[in-house]
Structures are given as C-alpha cells and as structure tokens.
Amino acid sequence: MNKSNADQPIGVFDSGIGGLTVVRSLRQLLPSEDICYLGDEARYPYGTKSAETIRRYAHEDTEFLLDRGVKMVIVACHSASSAALPFLKKDFNLPVIGVIEPGARTAVATTRNKRIGVIGTAATISAGEYERAILSADSSVRVIAKSTPLFVPLVEEGWLEGSVTDQVIATYLTSLKEDKIDTLLLGCTHYPLLKPALAGFFGTGVKLVDSGDETARVALEILSKMDLLRSENRKGMSRFYLTDLSPNFRTVGERFLGSPIQDVTRVSVKYEA
Amino acid sequence: MNKSNADQPIGVFDSGIGGLTVVRSLRQLLPSEDICYLGDEARYPYGTKSAETIRRYAHEDTEFLLDRGVKMVIVACHSASSAALPFLKKDFNLPVIGVIEPGARTAVATTRNKRIGVIGTAATISAGEYERAILSADSSVRVIAKSTPLFVPLVEEGWLEGSVTDQVIATYLTSLKEDKIDTLLLGCTHYPLLKPALAGFFGTGVKLVDSGDETARVALEILSKMDLLRSENRKGMSRFYLTDLSPNFRTVGERFLGSPIQDVTRVSVKYEA
Numbered sequence: 187m188n189k190s191n192a193d194q195p196i197g198v199f200d201s202g203i204g205g206l207t208v209v210r211s212l213r214q215l216l217p218s219e220d221i222c223y224l225g226d227e228a229r230y231p232y233g234t235k236s237a238e239t240i241r242r243y244a245h246e247d248t249e250f251l252l253d254r255g256v257k258m259v260i261v262a263c264h265s266a267s268s269a270a271l272p273f274l275k276k277d278f279n280l281p282v283i284g285v286i287e288p289g290a291r292t293a294v295a296t297t298r299n300k301r302i303g304v305i306g307t308a309a310t311i312s313a314g315e316y317e318r319a320i321l322s323a324d325s326s327v328r329v330i331a332k333s334t335p336l337f338v339p340l341v342e343e344g345w346l347e348g349s350v351t352d353q354v355i356a357t358y359l360t361s362l363k364e365d366k367i368d369t370l371l372l373g374c375t376h377y378p379l380l381k382p383a384l385a386g387f388f389g390t391g392v393k394l395v396d397s398g399d400e401t402a403r404v405a406l407e408i409l410s411k412m413d414l415l416r417s418e419n420r421k422g423m424s425r426f427y428l429t430d431l432s433p434n435f436r437t438v439g440e441r442f443l444g445s446p447i448q449d450v451t452r453v454s455v456k457y458e459a
Numbered sequence: 460m461n462k463s464n465a466d467q468p469i470g471v472f473d474s475g476i477g478g479l480t481v482v483r484s485l486r487q488l489l490p491s492e493d494i495c496y497l498g499d500e501a502r503y504p505y506g507t508k509s510a511e512t513i514r515r516y517a518h519e520d521t522e523f524l525l526d527r528g529v530k531m532v533i534v535a536c537h538s539a540s541s542a543a544l545p546f547l548k549k550d551f552n553l554p555v556i557g558v559i560e561p562g563a564r565t566a567v568a569t570t571r572n573k574r575i576g577v578i579g580t581a582a583t584i585s586a587g588e589y590e591r592a593i594l595s596a597d598s599s600v601r602v603i604a605k606s607t608p609l610f611v612p613l614v615e616e617g618w619l620e621g622s623v624t625d626q627v628i629a630t631y632l633t634s635l636k637e638d639k640i641d642t643l644l645l646g647c648t649h650y651p652l653l654k655p656a657l658a659g660f661f662g663t664g665v666k667l668v669d670s671g672d673e674t675a676r677v678a679l680e681i682l683s684k685m686d687l688l689r690s691e692n693r694k695g696m697s698r699f700y701l702t703d704l705s706p707n708f709r710t711v712g713e714r715f716l717g718s719p720i721q722d723v724t725r726v727s728v729k730y731e732a
Contacts, residue, residue: 228512229502234615239501239703312706339612350630353623430512433585 197256204375205262233307289397306373470529477648478535506580562670579646
C-alpha cells in the first residue's frame with residue numbers, strides 16, 4: 187500500500203444507515219473532509235448476530251472501503267466495534283477507529299459521582315467492551331450496563347417520543363435511575379435520536395454522552411497527528427454505498443444524517459467467505 | 460432430478476427462527492414427516508430489505524434445501540413468500556408453498572361480515588400479496604392491511620403481554636377495531652405468540668387466523684395428492700440448519716417451536732451472487 191495522503195476520503199462503515207449519525211458528527215467537526223460511507227443494509231442488523239459472523243462482515247466491509255482508497259476507517263457500528271476492532275487493527279495497515287473507546291473516555295471525563303450507565307444492543311452489552319474501556323480508564327468507576335433492544339426499532343419506526351417510547355424507556359432504565367448514575371453513554375448509533383425522550387426521563391442531573399461526537403473528535407486528533415487533515419479551503423463531499431436499498435432507507439437515513447442523502451450507489455460486498 | 464419419494468424430508472426455510480412456528484404446525488399435523496429447516500439468521504431479517512435482495516436470498520435458501528434432498532419446499536418467511544414465491548415456482552422443479560395463499564383462503568372462509576384485517580412487516584404489507592390473494596378468492600371482501608413493525612422485536616424481547624405490548628397493539632390496531640373487522644390474519648411467523656394479547660385487545664368477536672397452521676394443512680393436501688405422504692408408523696425427525704447461531708437463538712427459537720431444538724448445524728449458504 188502506498189502512503190496515505192490528505193486528499194483521500196475518510197471511510198466509515200456500519201451495519202446499516204444508523205452510522206449516518208457518525209457521518210453527521212464528522213461533517214460538523216471536519217467539514218472539508220471527503221467521506222466514503224458503506225452501509226451493509228443487506229445483512230443488517232449485526233447486533234443480533236454472533237461475534238464470529240460480525241467479525242467476518244466487518245472484515246469484508248473494511249476491504250470494500252480500502253478498495254475505495256480511504257485514508258482511515260471508522261467502524262460506526264457499535265456491535266462491530268465491540269466484536270471486531272482488535273482484529274481489524276491487526277489485519278489492516280491504516281488507522282482504524284471504533285466508537286467504543288472515544289465514548290468511554292468522554293464518559294469517564296464527564297462523571298462526577300463515578301456512576302456511569304451504558305446502553306446498547308444485546309451484542310454490544312454482552313460483549314462488555316464499553317465496561318472494559320471505562321474501567322481501564324478509571325477502575326474506580328461503577329458501570330451499570332443495560333441492553334435496550336427495543337430502542338432501535340422504535341427509532342426506525344419514528345416513535346421518538348410519546349407514551350410507548352416513555353414506557354419502554356422506563357421499563358429498561360428505571361434501575362439505572364435508582365442506581366443514581368450521573369452519566370449515560372449512548373452505545374448505539376440510533377440512540378442520539380432518543381436524546382430528548384431520555385433527557386425527559388432522567389432530568390438535568392444525568393449527562394448524555396454521544397459516541398458519534400466523541401469518535402469524530404478522535405478522528406480529528408489522529409488525522410492531525412499523522413498530518414492527514416485535508417486543507418480547509420474546500421467543502422468535503424460524501425459518497426454513500428449501500429448493500430441494499432430498503433424501501434425506507436431514505437426517510438430513515440435522512441433522519442440520521444440530518445440532511446438529504448445524495449450520491450447513493452447500491453453495491454455488493456464481494457468478499458463473502 | 461430423480462422423482463421424489465415419500466421418505467424425503469419436507470424443506471422449510473425462513474429468514475431466521477420465526478419459521479419454527481410453521482415447523483410446530485407441521486409437526487402437529489404431519490408427525491411422521493421428516494423436516495429439514497434452514498434459518499438464514501446471518502442475513503435476518505428479510506422484512507426490511509428490498510424485493511430484489513429478498514428474491515436472491517430466497518433462491519439461495521431453496522437451492523440449499525434441494526441439496527439436502529427435500530421433496531417439497533415451504534417458504535415460512537412471509538416477506539419471502541410475498542416477494543419471491545412466483546420466481547421460486549418457476550425456477551425449481553418441485554412443489555413450493557408459501558404462507559400467503561393458505562392464510563388468505565382460510566381468512567376468506569372465516570369472515571362473516573367480509574371485513575378482514577391483515578397485519579405483517581413493512582415489506583409484507585407494502586408488497587400487497589395478502590390483499591391480492593384475499594381479493595382473488597372473494598372480490599367482495601374489504602381488506603384492511605396494516606404494517607406492525609414493532610411486533611417482531613416485542614416477541615423477540617419476550618414481551619408477549621403487559622402494558623407496553625398492549626399500548627403498541629392499541630397504537631397500531633385501533634383503526635382496524637373501528638373498521639369492525641371480524642377476522643385478523645397474522646401475516647408474520649412471529650405473531651402467533653401475540654395471540655393472547657391480540658385476543659385481549661379485540662375480544663371474542665374477532666377470529667385470529669394463523670398462517671402457519673393453514674400452510675401445514677395445504678402441505679398435507681399436496682403431499683397426499685402427489686402420493687408423497689410418509690408412512691404413519693414412525694415418528695418424524697427434524698434437522699435444523701442455521702446460517703448463524705446468535706446468542707439467543709435457542710431461547711427464542713424454543714419459544715417458537717414449543718419444544719427443545721436438537722440437531723442444529725451452523726451452515727453457510729454458498730450461493731452468494
């Protein structure tokens with residue numbers, strides 16, 4: 187592989203279109219960067235699959251982005267960050283960033299009472315990577331982790347508030363409230379859209395940490411250190427590759443991205459084992 | 460292909476393990492038949508994917524079952540029945556049964572006031588195959604179709620009753636109640652587990668039609684006509700092939716099957732395009 191240069195795009199992959207919340211964070215912080223996004227909609231979601239299968243998919247997704255000449259790979263999918271990141275770092279010769287570590291670090295820096303709640307899909311929570319990342323940053327923190335599988339379908343259905351959403355939140359998170367957490371780490375790309383409902387449930391005493399924002403910050407840090415930041419006098423472009431165009435990808439995707447999705451190509455990830 | 464014989468197994472495929480509710484119906488009605496089940500967990504769910512992608516997957520699943528020497532293929536997945544059945548019937552030289560037609564026929568035979576409600580995933584409902592099948596059986600029926608995307612995650616979470624479930628049901632189905640349907644067709648493998656909650660919401664005036672039971676009846680009919688029914692003096696065996704073993708496939712799967720899952724093999728569907 188030739189040495190990377192600053193004009194190459196940042197690669198981002200996710201199991202679907204939820205990772206567009208990370209693209210949104212990247213665009214805000216790094217507006218001049220080009221972004222190449224792969225959403226593996228055809229095999230969505232990863233969160234319910236085994237670690238072995240998630241690793242295989244993540245490997246194929248990374249190869250796809252490499253073929254598009256990216257200078258860095260961001261694993262926007264929490265399940266893939268959790269199950270596959272060390273393997274990707276070992277197997278590929280470019281910076282690979284996950285969403286776990288950045289969120290965990292910020293949560294530790296945010297908490298005052300050292301009680302951090304972490305929520306995510308069943309796969310993310312049972313993998314325990316957030317817990318490990320938080321404890322390795324500060325072993326005196328108490329981590330209360332809880333899987334909240336219904337949050338993703340609620341967001342995809344567009345039920346971002348209302349009595350069903352409030353009841354699902356209360357069912358999952360009352361124990362975290364009782365445990366008096368002061369920081370809640372949103373361990374899934376979909377969850378930022380539930381911020382208003384979550385803030386309503388917890389009140390102002392609990393800070394919500396969005397892993398997407400924190401991941402964008404780490405990307406800036408690394409690119410800056412490697413002298414790979416793109417010159418700031420131009421606006422970056424985004425290209426979107428999806429392995430399937432589901433009937434509602436545009437409606438849901440634009441909700442995540444916060445703006446219209448242009449330049450979409452349907453692709454096949456051809457590295458199937 | 461050689462002529463089929465009665466000792467060959469019945470093949471059943473689904474996007475995941477929801478199709479085990481159809482296996483349960485088959486076992487009750489045809490206890491001496493062997494069953495070969497393929498659950499495409501690695502690419503689950505189909506319901507959110509495009510018709511084109513669902514057709515490709517269904518084709519690969521059918522080939523897999525053919526390689527295991529089945530005498531008939533049952534498409535237990537409603538999204539695949541809806542998007543792919545005519546293509547499978549054309550491309551393969553053995554009886555292929557979907558879950559749409561049998562359920563639709565029974566719903567028409569059940570209704571008194573000619574108002575039938577149909578519920579399913581977004582893909583099943585937007586494909587409109589249930590509606591077409593009902594109207595071609597009786598064009599004077601009024602069909603009220605409604606997609607209910609949160610039912611699948613509710614069932615997988617095991618929230619089969621309780622206030623969240625009741626509210627989700629009310630949110631989706633109050634309009635069907637107001638439309639005075641007397642028959643509700645459960646157009647998704649997962650939904651039979653919500654029967655008690657649905658019956659509670661609708662009361663005794665609405666009959667629930669379970670497509671799985673009706674599909675088993677049609678399988679019996681066709682095998683009998685083709686002289687392919689297995690002799691009744693032995694107990695049938697079931698083999699389960701899954702393209703992924705997700706952390707909770709056993710817990711959730713046994714809820715669907717109604718008995719322990721034995722003889723499970725993890726396989727790869729190797730016909731990826």
